Amino acid sequence: MPEMIDQIFVLLKHWIMGYVPSGLQPVSSAILSVLPVIVVFPLLFAITTVLERKGLGRMQNRYGPNRAGPWGILQPAADGIKSLTKEDIVPRSSDQLIHLMAPIVMVIASFLVYTVVPVGRNMVVADLNAGVLFFFAIGSMVELAVFMAGWSSRSKYSLLGAMRAIAQMISYEMPMVLSGIVAIMAAGSLSTVTIVNMQAGYTGIWPHWYLFTPWGITGYILFMIAATAESNRCPFDMPEGESEIIAGYFIEYSGFKFALFFVAEYLGMMATSAMAITLFLGGWAAPFSFLTWIPSWFWFFAKLLLMMMIFIWIRGTLPRLRMDQLMNFGWKFMLPLSLINIFSAGLWHYLPSGFTRWSVVSLLLLFSCFLLSRGLRRNKWFQERTYRFAS
């Protein structure tokens, strides 16, 4: 019975396919695989927005949305209707075609990356043998969409926001890819399905996730920091910085185009979380061996919501970084540490298993982390704080 519930969506698809004439099989199979993705993830986005607003509200000692429906649960529907009925204002001097294309390209790219995310056992739209590469390749298209939005609006704030966003995304794309490489090295494959399968199995009750190795947890933390920067979220939200450049690259967008940027941001955030889950958290695998009877797709979405919670928590906790702090952190800390992490993953592979490699690799990573953070804080230990315009 648990087997059947685990595979219920796969069986459902096969059952529907049984009624489709053979000529239409490939097309309908593709549609049946894609349709759940474009239904489920926007729904999850809607839930996440209301959870975020409620959660942030609680962290800031206020209620958050509580008018639409019970506990404000219908707030996303109200927001959606509002943005659909709003006037769509396009600046007269803007580049009309590119202005229109930017949100479309962004949303398409954000949806495309879900193609390679395994959301459950046998549940992946396409098992490409270069799946992780596909993820990063399509993810890099978002940068172009950001530029298109910022440039075509013909507004200084838009352009500044786009410059900041692209500079930030380029800087943090490299640590992101490099920190993901350790999982690829360990699994020996670029296919997301294979990476998840390599992390299956348990020692006692503990799973064989890459998170539970020194290089795995380092890679995971680096990946999540880079993912936060990639999705332009707090504390890396200079591209949007409300108090500085109002809303960044999508300031000249209104109505549903604005909503599309919002959707794309959250979809991107969920996609990178899904990739982090795939690479380090064992994908759809249960966290303990005695919980394997719960369906695999439940675990995937539980992990995804947990990651969303971490994102919201960070947003509610940390203040915004400055541009130079962001760049210093990206280039002087994240990048060297992810390179050292790759080296230590290789070391881990060749050292005999047991206490030795645990201690050697952990010490190497902790030591380099310590040195790099000291280097980052150089000359900044006991400086007297000066307020240039107040004294």
Added chain:
Amino acid sequence: MTISFLLLAAITIIGTAAAMSLKNAVHCVLALTLGLVGLAALYLQLGAQFIGLTQILVYVGAVAILAVFAIMMTRNRNQETASTESGSFRLSGTLTALLLFAVLAWAIFTGISPQALGGAQPEASVHEVGVALMQRFVLPLEIIGVLLTAALIGAGVLAIEEKEGNQ
């Protein structure tokens, strides 16, 4: 000659043609990106996943952004390109295009034709590419790795020194 091939070929040709004929430099870059995406899709259609995805990663993710950044940094207004009108520019452009076409045509005619392979699709999966890189081409790979690491560290060092100069 399937419909998907014709569509992708049309996208590629329209994109690259637009890149040559549009006036605004940013439009040109975006049109070129469209052409490169079409090319990547053609690779993917031929089953060369690694090459197709690397094409997107490198050209769309890096080269297009670099070009766009260069344009944004170097010009204040979107002045239209004037140099394309001069005669020598056109002559050299035609010459380059003809030479490139000649080399490509030569490569196509002297290379192995698809029929000679006997219908068997050559496998170009990531695994094959990885094995080739790690065994046959390991020395070039190592050299490029060292070179790129040096470039990466060099970029970091340059950025650090600039920072200190400001203080």
